[in-house]
Amino acid sequence: MSTTADPSTELAKLSDKQYRILEFLRDEVDEQTYFKSRLIADELDMSPKEVGTNMTAIQRGEFDISVEKWGYSSSTTWMVTA
Secondary structure (H helix, E strand, C coil): CCCCCCHHHHHHCCCHHHHHHHHHHHHHCCCCCEEEHHHHHHHHCCCHHHHHHHHHHHHHCCCCCEEEEEECCCCCEEEEEC
């Protein structure tokens, strides 16, 4: 029995906002490694608080990217790696 989570099960657990954030990060990670919550929010028509709140589900899930909270100056910064 494998302890690795099924990717489709992990995706099914995400809300619409969380899925939109995940897709945005997947699309942009090759061009950028660090993302500010406020800039993600601007791109996805959300508030920075909504991004930060929903980012934890992506951070905890097992996806093809990893997310780490990196800094807090003027907006939370997230380090994203593929």
